[in-house]
Amino acid sequence: MNDTMNDTMNDTVNEGATTGTHGHFAGAVLMPGMPQLLAADPAPVWAELTAESKHVGTLLRDAGAETLVVLSTQWFTVLGHQVQLDPRLRGVRVDENWYDFDYGTMPYDLRTDVELAEQWAKEIERTGLEARRTHYEHFPIDTGMIVATGLLDPADTLPVVQVSCNLYAGVEAISTLGRAVMDAASAVGRRVAVVAVSGLSSGLIQQWITPGEDHVESARNEEWDRRVLGLLAEGRFGEVMELREQYAREAQADSQLRALAFLEGTGQVNRPADVRAYGPLWGTGGAVVHWAP
């Protein structure tokens, strides 16, 4: 981070600071990681999801975000919790399913906030969970991560920290990761925007469709998605978490919607959210939901 940025951020932090980690929180977002959001010729609803993602990125930066903290369900792992420590992640990801589409080839160039990532790994370990420090050249970066960071911060002004989504981890562990990153932000004096990259219902359409043919795969899935989004908008976060398992069973929610537990762990989202967009992404449900600081 450069000095100018730090000065600006310290001002913002002081303005926003109240107690605990609150002053280190610049907002949170739940957003999809499907690459259709990058399509050159999108369906209208894809374009809306894209525009709202970009808009939320502006809100996060305006709220003084210094670093994007990202958990993407597409970075799924099975051992411990991997924390990315490579200071510069550069390359071109060609998605193994969407390679024939313009949005399937994704150049990326990400800077890691290494100080925060190191501290996060320590905080994770302090809770008794395993943090696996990941720093390997050519390490595969997932599509969701590239989509989200590209839309939230198109000019690449913010560094990122990222953690993997362990397929076996329960909501308690995922929530702990969210708490740990706020403790880490507090320890190193960083104001962070917390990003959960996850879809909602996941009824993928098992056909090659045109953008105009996209629709949420079943009425029941859409009903579930809208019910959950309605509860989030009303600030009934706890109820969503109670319904989570049933939602996962009945609408095959992306990674059982455990990504929400990550946001819950920050202690900052148990209040009304701004549901900015919702729509189908190849049959799955995707929404852009913002929690202001």
Next chain:
Amino acid sequence: MSRAFPVISVRAMSSVFKVPVGDRTWQRRTGGSPGHPTPAADEPVRDCRGPGIVAGILAPHPPQLLYAENPSQNEPTSEGGWEVLRWAYEDLRRRIREMEPDVIVLHAPHWITMVGHHVNCVPNPKGFSVEPIFPHLLRYRYDFRTDVELAEAIADQASDDGLVTRKMRNEGVRVDYATITALHLLSPDWDIPVVSLSANNNPYFYSTSSLDQMEILGESARKAIEGLGRRAIVAGSNSLSHLHWERELGLPEDMTYEHAYNHHQYRWDMRLLDLIRAGRTRELREMIPEHIRQTESETKAGSLSWMLSALGWPEDVGEVLTYGTVIGTGNAVCLWDMRGRQ
């Protein structure tokens, strides 16, 4: 300890249709492929050196096995480990040589495709693959040859059989570690051409493969292989019981940590392997879904079902070359030698 992996099945597609096992009337319909020897449908399709599928293999792909081999293509180095599993692969490689295959057709679960079944049609896949979960064990420089004609024929046949498919021709798609590990262990010189198939499943949506579709894909592969007159080995790359240690303790190749996850997992793996050894394939077919339910077996990705379907679920054949655990998961190297069989 890991907890059970919750699995929610995806809805089976409605547009697929099945070809009865052993039905080769399609050959009469298509007339085979020009320029390739295709036996008439009412003649034996292969002798000891004839075309067709010469063997099926269950070829598990824990990256630890490749790491332990210390090949020059892999950056990390090890002190060995998992020797008994690796020795079985060594024996298997000798037998593969004797079979003189034209091609290895592999289905592996970590080229994950959300929509449909994809076939790698890149003539010379080349690149560097870092294993996302065990990057400290597998960072491998790969360079191999695809049997493009067969790859395309499998995709076309699967499409004709009602599956959603795609021919992958984009050189930028990184080859996954399961494909690399299994192929390296089967053919470390990479001198046998390859066809690599994707897995239509989705771990982050908690969906699993449709075993019905995998059986159809197996039949499609068989038809394409026979249609082009290839001598092929079909390999399905799956571990068996799939609960594993949640943490890596110390040196990865320290074998003092290596044992079955629990008695239940081990017993169910043995039940499955008993059927393979006895050649009771019909019963095995019935048992695979139950084994998945009981052990979270990686066969839920369908590679084993695909391979056995390609063989036509043959009775009275099947060998277990070895069984061993890798971070607690069950792994068996098995061979179905089809030479001389219809």
